[in-house]
Amino acid sequence: MVKILHLSDTHMGGGFSHGRINPETGLNTRLEDFTLALKRCVDSALEQKVDLVLFGGDAFPTATPPPYIQQAFASEFCRLATANIPTVLLVGNHDQHAQGGGGASLCIYRTLGVPGFIVGDTLTTHRIDTKGGPIQIITLPWLTRSTLLTRPETQGLSMKEVSELLLDRLRVALEGEIRKLDSTIPTVLLAHLMTDTARYGAERFLAVGKGFTVPMAILARDCFDYIALGHVHKYQEVCKSPLAIYAGSIERVDFSEEKEEKGYLLLDVQKGQATATFCPLPARIFKTVEVDLTKQADPQMALLSAIEREEITEKVIRLLYKLRADQVEDIDSKALGKALAAAHSCTIQPQIVSQLSRPRLPELGVDSARSPLSALQTYLNNREDLSALAPDILAAAQGLLNQDPHGDKAIVAPDLAEDFESESPEEDEEHQLRLL
Ligand SMILES: [Mn+2]
Numbered sequence: 001m002v003k004i005l006h007l008s009d010t011h012m013g014g015g016f017s018h019g020r021i022n023p024e025t026g027l028n029t030r031l032e033d034f035t036l037a038l039k040r041c042v043d044s045a046l047e048q049k050v051d052l053v054l055f056g057g058d059a060f061p062t063a064t065p066p067p068y069i070q071q072a073f074a075s076e077f078c079r080l081a082t083a084n085i086p087t088v089l090l091v092g093n094h095d096q097h098a099q100g101g102g103g104a105s106l107c108i109y110r111t112l113g114v115p116g117f118i119v120g121d122t123l124t125t126h127r128i129d130t131k132g133g134p135i136q137i138i139t140l141p142w143l144t145r146s147t148l149l150t151r152p153e154t155q156g157l158s159m160k161e162v163s164e165l166l167l168d169r170l171r172v173a174l175e176g177e178i179r180k181l182d183s184t185i186p187t188v189l190l191a192h193l194m195t196d197t198a199r200y201g202a203e204r205f206l207a208v209g210k211g212f213t214v215p216m217a218i219l220a221r222d223c224f225d226y227i228a229l230g231h232v233h234k235y236q237e238v239c240k241s242p243l244a245i246y247a248g249s250i251e252r253v254d255f256s257e258e259k260e261e262k263g264y265l266l267l268d269v270q271k272g273q274a275t276a277t278f279c280p281l282p283a284r285i286f287k288t289v290e291v292d293l294t295k296q297a298d299p300q301m302a303l304l305s306a307i308e309r310e311e312i313t314e315k316v317i318r319l320l321y322k323l324r325a326d327q328v329e330d331i332d333s334k335a336l337g338k339a340l341a342a343a344h345s346c347t348i349q350p351q352i353v354s355q356l357s358r359p360r361l362p363e364l365g366v367d368s369a370r371s372p373l374s375a376l377q378t379y380l381n382n383r384e385d386l387s388a389l390a391p392d393i394l395a396a397a398q399g400l401l402n403q404d405p406h407g408d409k410a411i412v413a414p415d416l417a418e419d420f421e422s423e424s425p426e427e428d429e430e431h432q433l434r435l436l
Pocket residue numbers: 057058092093094192203230231232
């Protein structure tokens with residue numbers, strides 16, 4: 001029986017906007033969070049004395065991470081090499097430079113000949129002799145069209161046709177690997193991809209338009225005892241037989257992962273059988289605070305008391321609030337910053353609700369073809385509060401319509417403009433009139 005630790009999507013160096021600089025180290029606190037999460041995975045591999053570590057890809061957000069971030073990643077994985085734990089590092093989409101053509105950051109481990117380290121940047125089978133016995137790992141890195149197709153083959157094809165061609169090639173190439181397998185020892189497929197049975201996590205946003213989906217039916221072969229997946233940040237089981245699991249990311253990369261549990265997997269794999277245990281990691285908590293202020297008489301007070309109701313200490317906070325245009329000046333952002341000071345970091349996103357989104361008058365529906373003047377007349381008929389002004393408004397509108405558009409005459413007679421300001425009962429209605 002081979003004891004395996006499966007982790008994935010470390011994205012070291014990502015999500016810096018949710019952190020701050022730690023004055024003691026000079027590092028972004030989110031890098032420290034991600035490093036700590038990775039450290040906990042490696043600690044567990046050592047404590048549990050696993051026979052093998054499988055990394056599902058996407059080590060960094062880009063293929064060219066700054067040296068200090070590569071170092072943070074390397075110094076944790078290096079502990080596995082020191083402890084003689086074989087480790088397979090799979091290449092994900094974020095790890096590939098120029099869509100596969102420029103190599104992958106992880107290949108440096110092969111170049112350096114780190115003992116026991118295997119880099120999975122091609123579709124191939126690796127036989128590994130572990131303390132728990134021999135095992136074979138098929139590595140399936142993120143596929144790009146250049147992996148399995150040549151340029152002339154894809155010329156003039158649509159994205160959909162290219163994807164179909166790529167899937168055909170994958171079927172054939174995977175079949176080739178399967179036929180070479182030793183049927184007497186356990187087999188794991190380690191793949192970085194999107195399957196059709198996956199529920200999307202952050203990757204929906206991270207990989208928009210870049211990828212394609214591999215049907216689970218292509219992967220779910222009897223010869224696999226376990227399918228270790230990377231790419232989707234939400235931990236999930238996507239197939240029961242054979243068992244196929246996305247380990248998910250080890251820390252929250254962005255707010256799309258707010259409600260997801262983070263962790264890694266410990267597995268016992270033997271020929272014909274795999275059992276998995278999900279081990280949660282204490283990832284930093286992300287919390288969205290949403291407030292609708294549009295009906296509040298004192299928006300600042302309402303906002304402050306909404307913040308006060310939340311436990312925000314050391315959390316990554318996102319404050320979303322809706323307000324009317326005329327309430328903007330009532331918000332004191334300095335006081336908001338003070339109220340949120342206990343948070344680890346915060347993003348404040350006000351949203352001004354348009355006053356024009358009120359229901360239209362039925363008489364002014366889209367299918368009614370009216371002249372501007374009769375539309376205005378209809379509007380005024382519905383506004384009793386403006387009845388005293390109606391003749392002047394209509395006259396002014398007539399004047400505007402008759403006016404030479406390139407002339408330099410005043411747009412609204414000054415006396416009438418004054419009337420608007422003094423007599424409009426509500427500011428937003430005045431606003432609406434001006435836009436009419
Ligand atoms: Mn990915």
